[in-house]
Amino acid sequence: MDRILKVFFITLLLTVCNGSFMQAVSSGSGTNPLTRPVSDKPSPQMPTFTFVYDNNPYREGLETAWGFSCIVKGTDKTVLFDTGGDGKVLLANMEKLGIAPREIDAVVISHIHGDHAGGLNSLLRENRRIVTFLPGSFPDSFRGDVEKQGAKAVSVHGPVKICDDVYSTGKLGTKPREQSLVIRTAKGLIIVTGCAHPGIVGVVRMVRERFGGEVLLVLGGLHLTGSGKGEIEAVITALKKLEVRHVAPCHCTGDTARMLFKQAFREGFIDSGVGTVIDTESLR
Numbered sequence: 001m002d003r004i005l006k007v008f009f010i011t012l013l014l015t016v017c018n019g020s021f022m023q024a025v026s027s028g029s030g031t032n033p034l035t036r037p038v039s040d041k042p043s044p045q046m047p048t049f050t051f052v053y054d055n056n057p058y059r060e061g062l063e064t065a066w067g068f069s070c071i072v073k074g075t076d077k078t079v080l081f082d083t084g085g086d087g088k089v090l091l092a093n094m095e096k097l098g099i100a101p102r103e104i105d106a107v108v109i110s111h112i113h114g115d116h117a118g119g120l121n122s123l124l125r126e127n128r129r130i131v132t133f134l135p136g137s138f139p140d141s142f143r144g145d146v147e148k149q150g151a152k153a154v155s156v157h158g159p160v161k162i163c164d165d166v167y168s169t170g171k172l173g174t175k176p177r178e179q180s181l182v183i184r185t186a187k188g189l190i191i192v193t194g195c196a197h198p199g200i201v202g203v204v205r206m207v208r209e210r211f212g213g214e215v216l217l218v219l220g221g222l223h224l225t226g227s228g229k230g231e232i233e234a235v236i237t238a239l240k241k242l243e244v245r246h247v248a249p250c251h252c253t254g255d256t257a258r259m260l261f262k263q264a265f266r267e268g269f270i271d272s273g274v275g276t277v278i279d280t281e282s283l284r
């Protein structure tokens with residue numbers, strides 16, 4: 001009888017959770033809740049990433065400014081990761097790239113720094129239906145500003161499912177706490193970082209342990225501006241050891257690190273700046 005009741009409640013729970021856009025995932029002990037059984041494969045469609053805001057130039061006609069923002073398409077929901085520092089630049093670049101604010105379902109803000117969170121309010125003014133995922137460490141006033149616009153703010157603590165195959169790592173590190181985006185694909189995991197303040201090697205290690213599988217691509221700011229050659233090379237060695245296949249470092253990675261990554265990853269290096277589009281279908 002107990003067993004029948006258990007099965008009943010598990011079935012009920014699965015029915016309630018199924019299809020929910022924002023499903024918090026327990027981070028308790030025991031079986032890794034984010035590692036799916038082998039039979040439950042990720043969607044075969046591969047996502048594309050468009051860098052809508054970056055301080056590195058890439059495509060002519062777009063404005064460069066200090067900060068980072070990148071849009072993920074081809075997943076269950078269209079997700080904007082970070083919003084750059086200036087809403088005007090963000091919206092102007094999006095328009096030039098043919099991306100309308102109404103296309104965006106969710107925004108994930110990596111951390112509190114203005115060069116990542118600064119464009120959010122301008123974007124929400126254009127589309128208040130966007131669900132905003134903020135690290136739980138954000139002040140109430142920040143969340144209040146989002147809600148004042150009529151948008152929904154979700155506080156992220158542990159790892160959270162944003163939509164099918166798209167997750168937040170949960171807030172990592174300290175001062176500032178930062179979340180990264182994880183996308184599970186048929187070719188491996190993709191990790192998007194804002195500034196990687198908690199340290200990119202630690203983030204990749206955590207994602208591998210927690211989500212399982214190989215890492216197809218790491219993209220975003222790697223926070224190595226001002227780091228010495230030895231420190232950068234140690235990061236490269238560690239990422240190679242973690243079997244990261246492709247890297248698209250931008251924003252706060254710094255020119256020296258970008259050059260060293262290019263030399264080390266060769267065809268696995270993707271030159272990135274504002275306007276770069278990565279179609280992961282072409283990655284091996």
Ligand SMILES: [Zn+2]
Pocket residue numbers: 067068113115116194195221251252
């Ligand atoms: Zn930054």
Ligand SMILES: [Zn+2]
Pocket residue numbers: 111113195197
């Ligand atoms: Zn930062």
